[in-house]
Amino acid sequence: MTHDERLERYAELAVRVGANVQPGQEVIVHPTVEHAELGRALVRQAYRAGASYVHVLYSDDHVRHAMIELGPDSALTYSPRWQVALAEAAAGNALLATTGDSEPELLADLDGERVGRAIQTEIAEIRQRQHRENTVNWCGVGAPNEGWARQVFGEPDVERLWEKVAFCMRLDEPDPVAAWREHLDRLETRAAALTALLPDALRYRGPGTDLTVGLLPTARWGSARFRTSGGIDYVANMPTEEIFTTPDPGRAQGTIRSSTPLVLHGQIVRGLEFTFEDGRIVGVEADQGSDLIRSQLASNENADRLGELALVTSESRVGQSGTLFFDTLFDENATCHIAYGMGLAYAFDGEPDPRTNVCNVHVDFMVGGPELEVDAVLRDGREVPLIREEEWQLAT
């Protein structure tokens, strides 16, 4: 397979299985400047899938850097009308976004408080509404590039990164589309078994970790395969290896330690440790980057409450790749993770529980590893092992 064939095959998988672009839909593609090669392949494949029009909006972290460093305060949270119009145009249409930070430490020299405050509030609210109403068939995929490869391997070996990404994406399978369908079925079976258990809480135990998180009675466990309100199936993240739910933001108690570095707004947070009381984060410690987290928690209402719990086992292709990708999209699929901030309205079959956390940010951090034990706590207090040594324990 030549690089160009691999690229088109990858884009085709993202368009057909990921966003599942329907003939006649408009498609919005959001690459970064450094992801132009993949962005263009996504545009081609979207037209081949019958898109009526493909909108492309590149984002540029250097422009963001200039705004945070040199712009006035009012610029930090500004949502330009044209960007609002594009965000609104996503409803009823398909969206493809790329990840794979080309300069993960680009914003590291800036004032962490300003970086944390720089959120386009109005656009974030539109995205959340679309999330809630589930009106967009969307997919996020990784775009290998030099900076990302350097971050992962210490050298800009883009080809090696491409091979890792292709492995995680099952592009080595004779029929990647069929392989993905089978894989997603397995995750859904797991999610159904856990939902049927009706657990009241999850308990996490491991080195530096003893955390109990309450669950909401009507929130189910699900996989990243979703269906829009208009009936279009899509896979929001590729690769995906997780089953997840949204927890009770009022019931988290104890301490949890992050097991891998977290890349956030151009900075790297290492050794993150949260302490919770009655659902709220009351303590933030980190070897590096704790200011950024504290600023984000202080300036975004309810960011100090949990929005997501996700379980991943050693069958994960991302985990098997043995690679720390320094990218949430991948790393959150290597191992168990938790998110603070926005809860997931789509974890409910009907109306979301009104307690579901409402927030303008959603940040996943990894907590899994061989020593992490995860139990389901039932209403009668019984504890049912879910994960030991990264293996799934519950019969399906």
Next chain:
Amino acid sequence: VDERLERYAELVVQVGANVQPGQEVFVQAAVEHHDLARALTRQAYRAGAAYVHVLYNDAHARRAMIELGPDDALTYSPEWRQEFVRSCSGNALIATTGDPEPELLADLDGERVGRAVPHEIVKIRIQQLHENSINSCIVGAPGEGWARQVFGEPDVERLWEKVAFCMRLDEPDPVAAWREHLERLAERTAQLNELRAEALRYRGPGTDLTVGLLPNARWAAGSTDTSGGIPFVANMPTEEVFTSPDARRTEGTIRSTMPLPLAGQIVRGLELTFEGGRAVRVEAETGADLVRSHFATIENADRLGEVALVTSESRVGQSGTLFYDALFDENATCHIAYGAGLPFVCDGEPGEGLNVANMHVDFMVGGPELEVDAVLADGTAVPLIRNEDWQLA
């Protein structure tokens, strides 16, 4: 930090767009031009911009649309893009040129390429031109593809040196040098406006063309003011004095003297014959179909919108370089544009003589053999340009 890049961006922000504190600034650049777009963003914030919007264009996405998209996509103007363009009113706009892949669309159906115009967006742009509400500037962004086009090899550094020369970045104080240069051009426009010529006559190899002038159209150059009173230089570099002609009174034949990169193709040896103001014959060695498609599908594209005079004092001409880019090449030598006239050169209402079209394409006609005369109302011919030198005292 690349000092030359920052100095270049600073000149464009301060002299070109002349960004005012508190203005929003819109940067439109090819995705390959991100280095310059980023420098422009930094300099715009340093000049006091309230916000800098950056919209990257991608010719590959455009190619995919023309090749693979449905017919409706060709002329579609997405609402968010319309909003972007509308938001420019009252603000500053900086755009980049320097085609990264000049022949990218060359293998596509020329008729579809010609038809691929987002009409609603062009309408808004033309309206803004009428209102003269934007302090805007277009500048070149050196890159590999452009350098390969110019030199036959991707020597970006050599192209940067040429561009820096044309932009007077070698002057100790480029901002002062630009002010002086703009004054010289302004003197020429004053001379021409005093002459009150009735027409221009072009003569040269393959060329004998008379273009009527409008009594209420002034000659302009370099720096103009927005309706809000902000001076700006719409193109950098600029070496031209220009006006909009009477689109109803063009007679004869004119031959282009330089290749014209257009919509991903290259038009070579273009020759247009006019009768009663309209192009009645289009010939070219390459790209004739594209120009014919413009004339057939875009109303009034077949009439003239601009005449511009350039002399051998031009830094672009002195550079001895064919840049394959209209922004530069039109400043090497005399040029003419088919399509939209320039409403801002008219005193009062433009009237019927000023062309209205959803397109404006400059093509170069100058060279050592071109003679340009002003024809006065009494029939006297006053030499304006001989051997690329300015003739008016």
